[in-house]
Structure formats: C-alpha cells, structure tokens
Amino acid sequence: MKRCVMVQGTASDVGKSVLVAGLCRIFAQDGHRCAPFKSQNMALNSGITANGEEMGRAQIFQAEAAGIEPDVRMNPVLLKPTSDSKAQVVLMGKVACNMDAVTYHQYKPQLQQQIGEVYHSLASEYDVMVLEGAGSPAEINLRDRDIVNMGMAAIANAPVLLVADIDRGGVFAAIYGTLALLHPEEKARVKGVIINKFRGDISLLQSGLAQIEALTGVPVLGVMPWLNIDLEDEDGVALQNGKYGQVARGDALEIAVIQLPHIANFTDFNALAVQPDVGLRYVSHPAALAGADLIILPGSKNTLGDLQWLQQSGLAASLQAQHQAGVPIVGICGGYQMLGKQIIDGVESGVAQMAGLGLLDVETQFAQQKVTTQVAATCQPVLPGILAGCAGQPVAGYEIHMGATRLGAEAVPFARVTERNGEPDGAFDGAVNRAGNVIGSYIHGLFDSGPFCRALLNDLRLRKGLPPYDGPVFNYADHKQRQFDILAASMREHIDIPRLYRIIDQHQQEVAK
CATH class of the missing domain: 3.40.50.880 (Class I glutamine amidotransferase (GATase) domain)
Incomplete structure (x- = not known):
C-alpha cells in the first residue's frame, strides 16, 4: 500500500491546491520522493509537459514544489470550459472531444478504471502521493459518479484531510455540514480538518475548535493564517474574487x-x-x-x-x-x-x-x-x-x-x-x-x-x-522556489505535521492488515 493523503475541501477556492503544494514541499524536504495527483481538473489555466501533453497548471506548480518534472499522469482529466454548459475534455494530455455537463456526467463511469490505472502507475514510482479533490465531497447530486473526491479516495484508499476557508465566513457550519452529508464509510476516511486563511487572534477561535471536534469526532490539525505569498491560482475564481486588483507598490x-x-x-x-x-x-x-x-x-x-x-x-x-x-x-x-x-x-x-x-x-x-x-x-x-x-x-x-x-x-x-x-x-x-x-x-x-x-x-x-531600472534581473523561477519554502515553513508552524505523518502511517498499516 502506497503512503498517501488526500486534500478535499468544503467548497471551491478554499486553498486546496496551495496546501497540496505545501505538503509536496514538506515531504520533499523530509527526503521523500513525492508527487501530486488530481484525477479531474476544471480550469482554463493549463500548461505543457516536456512530451507536449496538456495538464492543469495547479499540478504543474505542485510538481515544482515537490522538485520533480510535471507528468500528465498527475492530471489525467482536464476540463476546459468553453461556455456555461460545455467544456473541452482533455484526456491524458490530448483533446478527446467537447461535451456538455450532462453528457460528461454520464461518461464519468467509463473514466473510473482508466483513472485508477493512471494513479497506480504514477504512485508506483513515488514514496508519497498527495491527492487533491475538487469542489466539495458533499455535492450529493454528483456522488453516484464521483471520480474526484471520495470516489477517488476509495480508488487510492487514501485518508482525507478536509480544508475549510474561514475568510468566507461560516467555517464551522461548512465543516459540520460537509461531514454530516457524507456516508459513514466516507466520513471514516476524514482523519483531520485544516482551517485555512485565518486573520486575527487565534485565542478567539479555541472554543470553536474544541466544539467542532466534539461535534464531529474529527480532530482539527491546524489553523493556517492568511499568507501573502505569490503562488499560481488554479483557475479564474481568484480573478472573480478580486484577488488580482490594483497592485500598489509605488510603481513607475x-x-x-x-x-x-x-x-x-x-x-x-x-x-x-x-x-x-x-x-x-x-x-x-x-x-x-x-x-x-x-x-x-x-x-x-x-x-x-x-x-x-x-x-x-x-x-x-x-x-x-x-x-x-x-x-x-x-x-x-x-x-x-x-x-x-x-x-x-x-x-x-x-x-x-x-x-x-x-x-x-x-x-x-x-x-x-x-x-x-x-x-x-x-x-x-x-x-x-x-x-x-x-x-x-x-x-x-x-x-x-x-x-x-x-x-x-x-x-x-x-x-x-x-x-x-x-x-x-x-x-x-x-x-x-x-x-x-x-x-x-x-x-x-x-x-x-x-x-x-x-x-x-x-x-x-x-x-x-x-x-x-538598474537593480538585478528578477529571477521568477527562484522567486517561486522561495515562495514554496515560505509556504512549507508556515504549514510546519501552524499544522501538526508529525501527527499527519502518524495518520498516514496508521492508515497504511490498517489497509495492509
């Protein structure tokens, strides 16, 4: 059984992609050969591997965080929306067809076996796999054909971390509601919660953390602060939320x-x-x-x-x-x-x-x-x-x-x-x-x-x-590497990483029995 962990979220844009990159960096720093994986990515931000294959940019920057070359197996299915209801379907780096949402939902069971084979092929070459979900596992209308959240966790037999964004408000309701909507066997996979994008005095949050742990039976592994770091966003949600507005630096x-x-x-x-x-x-x-x-x-x-x-x-x-x-x-x-x-x-x-x-x-x-x-x-x-x-x-x-x-x-x-x-x-x-x-x-x-x-x-x-400008030429590649190190250091400070290792190893032992 491969050591692995999956990061899922209470919603889109809660910070899953960035935290996956941080975990990849931490595992790599600790001497483990690590790779990211997301079975299905919906985004218009894509890149090209050395073999000329197209994949989501989120998995590309996660691979960079892990110190490895991007591989299309890290993102076997990429959906590139062309309208509100249609998307170009890219399978293993090549355009397959265009589909509307209903047709694609009906098509997903045909992808399940292929996704499993791709995942296990990639996992066989690494020590640790860090998987990323999409949206929320509590999308109960899509559960029967899920290939990216709990469906993927079952394929990989992975323990799950649930990430919730406190900046958008209602964080405890999001955590409780998400867990309440999972099937018992799905909830059993959730081994920890991470609260993300916190601003303020952590002491004011402590009573809430204790209550949510008591209500759900799932431990909170950490509270990540809001970080002003320069990392790529997975898709245009960041633009919609105004993340990239006017930048004021006293610029010329x-x-x-x-x-x-x-x-x-x-x-x-x-x-x-x-x-x-x-x-x-x-x-x-x-x-x-x-x-x-x-x-x-x-x-x-x-x-x-x-x-x-x-x-x-x-x-x-x-x-x-x-x-x-x-x-x-x-x-x-x-x-x-x-x-x-x-x-x-x-x-x-x-x-x-x-x-x-x-x-x-x-x-x-x-x-x-x-x-x-x-x-x-x-x-x-x-x-x-x-x-x-x-x-x-x-x-x-x-x-x-x-x-x-x-x-x-x-x-x-x-x-x-x-x-x-x-x-x-x-x-x-x-x-x-x-x-x-x-x-x-x-x-x-x-x-x-x-x-x-x-x-x-x-x-x-x-x-x-x-x-x-007579200063040194800005090296963007080096800048990104520094951002990965800042992210990893902050995650080590605010998340119980030793406990996460124990969760991964305990799950691996249970599966091996």
Missing part, C-alpha cells in the same frame, strides 16, 4: 490586463506582477485602461466569443483609442489572434469568419489540430519600438492553440523558435507592427524569461521618460 509602470470572460492562463502575468517597478491590474471596463503604460490582451478559450465581448463592452473602441495615443499593446495566444485583421473559423464556433481589431497585419485560420508544445525561442536580432532592447534575447514557454497565423506586409516576426519539445526548429513566432508598439506571440510564460522581461520594462520606462 502601470500594466493593464484585459479580463476576458473566458480568459485562459492568466498566470502568464504573475512574473510581471512581482517585478519591483510594476503595478499590474485586471480590467473589464473601458475607462480602466486610462493611465496604462502597457495593455495586455491575454489568451482565451473562446476567442471569437471574447472578441465579440470586446466590441460590445466598448473595450475594443477603447483599445483603438489607446493605440492611437501610442500606448503599447501585447497579445498572447488568443489575444494575439484578436489583434489581427481577420479570424477564419469553422472549428471553434461555426462562424465562418470575423474581423479582428486590426492592430496587427496578420490573419488567423483555426484548425482542428491543437498545438501543444514547449518552446524555446530567440527574439529577432532587430526589433522596432519598445522591443528594441529585447533584440536577440532568449525566451521560453509553451504553446496551446488551435490555428495558424499568417503575417502581412506590415508585420515582422517577433521571434524565431529554436526548439519544440526539445527538438530543433526554425519557425517564426508572433508578429510586431512596423512602429513596434503592437506585439503578438503564441508563447505562454513569455514574461517568466527574466532578461527579456527586464529589457521590455526598461524600454517602457524610457518611453515614459524614466531611467532604466
């Missing part, structure tokens, strides 16, 4: 990211948000673009739908006005496609074609085949405008898109790809207008490349009449 540069209804991979811009001279905000109203030194149009899971939204919301007209005023604009993936003159579809929505924003002389045609690849590239040796200082800089990231973009006479390539999934390449990526103030690229994670990012920001500073 203001960067506005347009918060599209189907925004994908907004973690692309975390590396910008932590720069010492940047204030980054997400905007959804035309007036909020005022004062920006750079505007970013991000990726989208529904490019044409979000392009229509830009038109209807007035943001398209505002983008045009900002462009006329000389404000630089960057588009990533779907945002790059929207910046062009035209998008020819027939795949995504059934619409034959749609006019783009017309800020780049490019045209995109969607295709059935989805591009999923890690890439390394080098910026062109000569670039105009705000990219002048970026010429020749290396960049790296990954591509996830359906479609190819053709450049017209008024656009020049942004970069030349040197590698795709480790194999030599020589194709061009992206486009830049002749003035050098509108840029498009298919490379997600572009700003994680420190020297490129700093060169771009310094060019923006010069444009604003400010001297270049």
Whole structure:
C-alpha cells in the first residue's frame, strides 16, 4: 500500500491546491520522493509537459514544489470550459472531444478504471502521493459518479484531510455540514480538518475548535493564517474574487490586463506582477485602461466569443483609442489572434469568419489540430519600438492553440523558435507592427524569461521618460522556489505535521492488515 493523503475541501477556492503544494514541499524536504495527483481538473489555466501533453497548471506548480518534472499522469482529466454548459475534455494530455455537463456526467463511469490505472502507475514510482479533490465531497447530486473526491479516495484508499476557508465566513457550519452529508464509510476516511486563511487572534477561535471536534469526532490539525505569498491560482475564481486588483507598490509602470470572460492562463502575468517597478491590474471596463503604460490582451478559450465581448463592452473602441495615443499593446495566444485583421473559423464556433481589431497585419485560420508544445525561442536580432532592447534575447514557454497565423506586409516576426519539445526548429513566432508598439506571440510564460522581461520594462520606462531600472534581473523561477519554502515553513508552524505523518502511517498499516 502506497503512503498517501488526500486534500478535499468544503467548497471551491478554499486553498486546496496551495496546501497540496505545501505538503509536496514538506515531504520533499523530509527526503521523500513525492508527487501530486488530481484525477479531474476544471480550469482554463493549463500548461505543457516536456512530451507536449496538456495538464492543469495547479499540478504543474505542485510538481515544482515537490522538485520533480510535471507528468500528465498527475492530471489525467482536464476540463476546459468553453461556455456555461460545455467544456473541452482533455484526456491524458490530448483533446478527446467537447461535451456538455450532462453528457460528461454520464461518461464519468467509463473514466473510473482508466483513472485508477493512471494513479497506480504514477504512485508506483513515488514514496508519497498527495491527492487533491475538487469542489466539495458533499455535492450529493454528483456522488453516484464521483471520480474526484471520495470516489477517488476509495480508488487510492487514501485518508482525507478536509480544508475549510474561514475568510468566507461560516467555517464551522461548512465543516459540520460537509461531514454530516457524507456516508459513514466516507466520513471514516476524514482523519483531520485544516482551517485555512485565518486573520486575527487565534485565542478567539479555541472554543470553536474544541466544539467542532466534539461535534464531529474529527480532530482539527491546524489553523493556517492568511499568507501573502505569490503562488499560481488554479483557475479564474481568484480573478472573480478580486484577488488580482490594483497592485500598489509605488510603481513607475502601470500594466493593464484585459479580463476576458473566458480568459485562459492568466498566470502568464504573475512574473510581471512581482517585478519591483510594476503595478499590474485586471480590467473589464473601458475607462480602466486610462493611465496604462502597457495593455495586455491575454489568451482565451473562446476567442471569437471574447472578441465579440470586446466590441460590445466598448473595450475594443477603447483599445483603438489607446493605440492611437501610442500606448503599447501585447497579445498572447488568443489575444494575439484578436489583434489581427481577420479570424477564419469553422472549428471553434461555426462562424465562418470575423474581423479582428486590426492592430496587427496578420490573419488567423483555426484548425482542428491543437498545438501543444514547449518552446524555446530567440527574439529577432532587430526589433522596432519598445522591443528594441529585447533584440536577440532568449525566451521560453509553451504553446496551446488551435490555428495558424499568417503575417502581412506590415508585420515582422517577433521571434524565431529554436526548439519544440526539445527538438530543433526554425519557425517564426508572433508578429510586431512596423512602429513596434503592437506585439503578438503564441508563447505562454513569455514574461517568466527574466532578461527579456527586464529589457521590455526598461524600454517602457524610457518611453515614459524614466531611467532604466538598474537593480538585478528578477529571477521568477527562484522567486517561486522561495515562495514554496515560505509556504512549507508556515504549514510546519501552524499544522501538526508529525501527527499527519502518524495518520498516514496508521492508515497504511490498517489497509495492509
């Protein structure tokens, strides 16, 4: 029996993903080879493995916390919503089909055996597995076909920790109600409770902790404080909750990211948000673009739908006005496609074609085949405008898109790809207008490349009449590793980790009998 533990929650966005990353870090620090696992992830934040397979970014950053390479087996099922009722289904890193919610619910039993085989295959290579649930195990309308909460706990035969978010209020009711709705055999799996995101004096909580333990018979293993750390969020719930609002740091540069209804991979811009001279905000109203030194149009899971939204919301007209005023604009993936003159579809929505924003002389045609690849590239040796200082800089990231973009006479390539999934390449990526103030690229994670990012920001500073920032180049990869260590140290301080080890070992012994 493999040592394992599963983290489930009383609701979505209670902090499961972050706590799983912290446990992975702790186990790795303690000398155990550890891996994360989430059977089914619903998110528009995804990444690409070294084999060109797509998986949720939450499991990617959890793997980083564990000090291992991401493996698609850590997230065998990824659901990428395309509307309120439909999603693209990605199985083992490849697109399988599009399904509505009812059809997918009926399909889940067919996935159960495959998920079990994938889990046990991965678990055979590690000392400890840390599993993550989704939403709540008390979703009684979905219990009969559950493959991600107690259903997955049964497949892995894992003890469960229940996480509750005190910041949203009603924490004791959430804990009690969740446990009350579980079947007896499900509740028996819950070996401990963690209360997350606490602010205030812990002494005021003590009587409540004693009462909830008496009422449920489940011990509270710890109360995690609210942590101001920079870690990736699993999905757009963080944006909806206003986590990424105006950032005030006494900054010289203001960067506005347009918060599209189907925004994908907004973690692309975390590396910008932590720069010492940047204030980054997400905007959804035309007036909020005022004062920006750079505007970013991000990726989208529904490019044409979000392009229509830009038109209807007035943001398209505002983008045009900002462009006329000389404000630089960057588009990533779907945002790059929207910046062009035209998008020819027939795949995504059934619409034959749609006019783009017309800020780049490019045209995109969607295709059935989805591009999923890690890439390394080098910026062109000569670039105009705000990219002048970026010429020749290396960049790296990954591509996830359906479609190819053709450049017209008024656009020049942004970069030349040197590698795709480790194999030599020589194709061009992206486009830049002749003035050098509108840029498009298919490379997600572009700003994680420190020297490129700093060169771009310094060019923006010069444009604003400010001297270049002369501090050290910010290393985002090192920054993330420091955040994992801060998280692990806080969890060791506020959660009874020795007791958790005893829970894992005792459960393993009971199963072995």
